[in-house]
Amino acid sequence: MKSVRNIVLTILLFCSSILAWELIVRVFEVPVFIFPAPTQVATALWRGFASGLYQKHLSHTLLETVLGFLLGSALGFSLGTAVALNRYVEYFFYPYIVMFQSLPKVALAPLIVVWFGLGLKSQVVNAALVAFFPLLVNTVVGLKSADEDRMNLMRSLAASEGQIFWMLRLPNALPFVMAGLDVAMIFALIGAIVAEFVGARAGLGMLIQSMNFNMDVSGQFSVLLILSIVGLLLNRCILLIRRRILFWDPSEKERLDRERITL
């Protein structure tokens, strides 16, 4: 019963805030090019989807984000594994990686457009670049965090280095890797949008810019709404995978318990 009450309250709160927004905009006669009312945003959203414009750009941005995410995390994971397992790789490469990491990656977007052009390639590269680091860092930390007792157990069984990796280090690193994927997914979306801002032929980021030039603020609001929903859904996907893989992790169990209480 408590959950039913919570759902009703949530809906009420949502509706009343939308209503308040609408009223404030109308009562104070806020111009539409400064702050549009919810009805105007809804109209823009309808117009965009009815004409097929939003679908086209949305699918383009989604494709960039997912490809960039896959590429970036695969590279981040591989290099992270190399750094964690090989002292020489760590010694010679890690300082550069750390240096590169402190650089705001989105600042590279203009360069990447110069190198890769206005097409899909440059946005995917930019998304991958931003998604790369959370994976790299978390993989390194995760693979190095195997506990001493567990290492002794494997050694006492005369396990080879390969077996220690597959049976202990890798599963042990998974909570860290999954946390990295969580961040990387959202980062990839940011990377893709920034790349579109800098220069692209399609995508929601490019759409926001062209709407901005035309003072179409309701249009921009409607795209922002789509982007936040996309971000939320992508994040949910990662969470679902995480729950399947990390059923044994204490943090995952805590999260499940917490959600069971709130829902």
Add this chain to the structure above:
Amino acid sequence: MEAIAVNELSKLYATRDGSVHALDRISFSVNEGEFVAVVGPSGCGKSTLLKILSGILPPSQGEARLRGIPITQPRRDIGVVFQSPVLLPWRSVLDNVLLPVDVQRLGREGHLKVAMDLLSLVGLDGFERRYPWELSGGMQQRVAITRALIHDPAMLLMDEPFGALDAMTREQMNLELQRIWLEQKKTVLFITHSIPEAVFLADRVLVMTPRPGCIIDDIQVKIPRPRALESMNFPEFAPYVHSIRGRFKAKGVIDA
């Protein structure tokens, strides 16, 4: 033949303020099928001794032989039980028990029945599909013991296996271990800092003192088996505990 033969074994650790003598020319032997307890206060080098015997740590001097072969690296015919259960949370109870089988590629099919029999020997029937975090501390340690026995090792090394358990569970586990040992007849080297536990479980008790770690006494416990928990109240039990405690007191290790 002797199962374990340790001859003039020393281990030095280099630290910032010079070297620490963890073990100083230790010699002892354990017969096949014998249950030997090593008792001593913390820091007397018990765990170092166990690490050398399990082949994880090389000795500085001297040697340890297992069935006549010097221990230079981890061996596949030793089962080790650590102070904490050290179970892998992503593996079910059965998969944890089969870890040595997977590592040593002994073939799961052939060992499935062994695993189930051992789990039932330690009183864990019906728990094979559960995960470690669903079990109590005592049950987790039983899984660890089962894992140490799965590949039918020649020798069982136990490093304060019940040290982290509460007093009542600990007594229960002592009884269980005796029962398992009477059934399996493995050679056991059992490390503990509890004098009553050592006397209750062992055929022989080796008394160790720290700095430098050495064995100062080797006591035969002649209490008939199977021993019940009440045997701790028997008149023949007290003198063993008393004399071991006396040895520590004489060395100034404990004040009682």
